[in-house]
Amino acid sequence: MTEAEIQNILEKQHKFFQTGQTLPVAYRIEQLQKLKDSIIRHEPDLNLALKADLGKSETESYMCEIGLTLSELSWMLKHIKKLTKETVVPTPLAQFAAKSFRSPSPYGNVLIMSPWNYPVLLTLEPLIDALAAGNTAVVKPSAYAPSTSRVMQEIIEECFSDEYVAVVTGGRAENQALLNQRFDKIFFTGGKTVGREVLRHAAEYLTPVTLELGGKSPCIVDSTAKIPLAARRIVFGKYLNCGQTCVAPDYILCDKAIRDQLTDAIKSEIRRQFGKHPLENPNYGKIINRKHFQRLQGLIDSSKVVIGGQSDAKILRIAPTVMKNVTWEDAVMGEEIFGPILPILTYESLDDAIQTVESHPHPLALYFFSEDKAAQKKVLDHCHFGGGCINDTIIHLATSAMPFGGIGESGMGGYHGKAGFDEFTHYRSIVDKKTWMDLPVRYQRYNKFKRKMLRMFLK
Template sequence: MDSQERDALQALLEKQQEAARMRPVPTVEERKDTLLRLKQMLLDHEAAFIAALVSDMRRPAFEAYSFEIALLLNEIEHVCGSLNKWTKAARSRPFKFGYMETIRTHRSPYGSVLIISPWNYPLQLALMPAIGAIAAGNRCVIKPSEYAPATGELLQQTIGQTFPPEVLTVVTGDAQTSRLLTSLPFDLIFFTGSQATGKAVSQQAAAQLTPVVMELGGKNACIMDASGYSPKAVREVVWGKFLNAGQTCIAPDTLFVHESVYEKTLAEIGSALNEFYGERPYESKDYARICHAGHFQKLQQLIEQGSIRFGGAIQAEDLFIAPTVLTDIPPGSSILGEEIFGPILPVIPYRDLEVLFEQRAVQRDALVAYLFSQDKEQIKRVQAYMRSTTVSVNQVIHHGANPRVAFGGVGRSGHGSYHGRAGFLAFSYAKTDYRAHRYLHVSDKFPPYSEQDLSIVRRFRKWLL
């Protein structure tokens, strides 16, 4: 069966690559037409996609629309409005001694791109990179997560009805299907997921010399100093943390609170949780569930590593974990070192920011770092210390919805960025058309060379080379 599946996937890739060879660079208008058809597909099937997201993760319809469909519609509109500018070639005509250069640099598509998307935002994280890939002129194969089957199957059906497979197609299957796909010679792979799986994808891609863009998440620290505390700030953190039951790659992972406002912050967290989800969050229509049993079991173990200040309720048969706040976590606990990716918020007091950094309690290369502060010096210090591609001050999550903000990781959180122009650049490479127009034959550049030739080169190097 594996050989039959591999042959089918190989044939699909060859079909896309042959189409790319026959028409390597679609026109800007053709790319816009593809994107607008994708937009219309989302609009036509909006209700069905919301229902699929609710089925897969019990997502509230508000969250399903806001953080999946609306983001994609905004991205398409932004890209279509900017594509003419992005695709415009840069030209220069410098003069040299004996000749004039004509240099034209533009962006060229890779060809056929494989997109492997995760389960936490199964629609947005499948199509958001595809938008950038199409804008750059590529053809795409999307492999959605098997842990969001309703969304994956609907995506396969609707894209299959809208696009020919040599332009855009969806392949469903399990981890074995993903391994077969990553073993094929795609022209670029875009992967969103865990660090462990990302390493495996990189190893397989390396065998084909295939470039890879990785979005891997990480432990996104959220620091709240004394000047940054306010009830509104705490509400922001609670909202961002427990959105989608904490299964958001840019959710605040751990909250570090200055000891002078620690107890006030905890009390405000409790008030916000009660306001958002009520005293019985299990009955709330605005609170999602854990996506699959394996992840549920991991989170259940993490809850046991600290004192439960709020929450802690579990319903295994429904994959429900209440919004949970942990305190008094012993040093060395695994929850302090690994990404939580769920509705568990460790809240840790600190006295001095420099000590926090010296203890390496904050992952420098997380996907994003959050800071709530009004202190300019503290803000500068955190911005300087972090390696994350984004340091967000006094807000959470919103930067990830802005198509003008590059979204990506560095180090353990991945490499490469997308969204907006960053996506156009990620899925294309710089290509230069070079031409020389001679007006004088210069024979001194040919051997044999003399000391006089070397002296001339030294004196006039800017005009000769």
């Protein structure tokens, strides 16, 4: 799509938004219900597309993409009437007589740029929040998941006219053309490098931005942890979608005393969950493309591999891999892994572990396995991260009741449920001042009595 075509879409969306048609709650509900019905109809198509792009099984596709998307839709449909209501707040005595309230208002024309690793969830979930808030939207899915992008385009075009929701496909040229435009809000999910570029372009028009990025999310395991259960949950979270998950445990930081026990338990769990030959497991996914595959291959130090390391370049699969005796000087610790490689590092004391985490950029997620309540509180009090779990991994993002987002280099802003509605909404502060009386205190000429009244009101 050319820049001129993109500009034409934006002009149409701006005119459509100005008509006020997106504002009635009944209209928003109708559009969200249409989207929900279409997703359900196209579920088989989405399954096939996710299998083609990422090798996802039907179960994983529903559990991590389609099902979570439908859950967000259901939550929004249930709560949208409450979310769109004005909220009355207390009025200061000095402003008597008046009514004060917060009035939710959509931003207008929003841009949603989504990644390839969870192409359905990370495209449609912010779209749901944007439409619930009353906006129009331009959606730009990743070019690296072409099959899924085609199905989502079919779903969106089946539900909406492009003056309301438009899909722009393509690669860098289209991304650049979109970022050159003036939007009222930008929502970007992806890597830090592109995230910085998005922020630079948004600064040109002072456009508010939500950035959902990533980072090296640590998984701390102390000596009190239930090792077999910890291993099971770590293996699930790490190797889901072949590790191509923004909140996957990037590395383990465990008490030195339990390293070997934990390593053995993780090896056992990999065999249990994926079999002796994971590359032949039909429910194990694949790496998104050859470039990413080769990058991951370069992060594996065969001398430190304790399980895995096998790969098949023809089908872009890398077996679940664990490395130990890893240090921060190893290549695997120099960047976000975003693949099925799990380095294991150790610490002498919990204070050392906390210092290690805090000496690096704030991660998107942090996981802590421990039965020690005091240790749990200490980690939560002293570590800064987007969100996480105690005694589990990744499941904190699978709810509309809590916001999901990063901090520092791992992102800004959060969404899901009410937080998602808020992210696409400007709350106007309104004072409805009554006309049946008018306190004279604020008006000149000032005198001693007025100063006394002001001090009584404002203190």
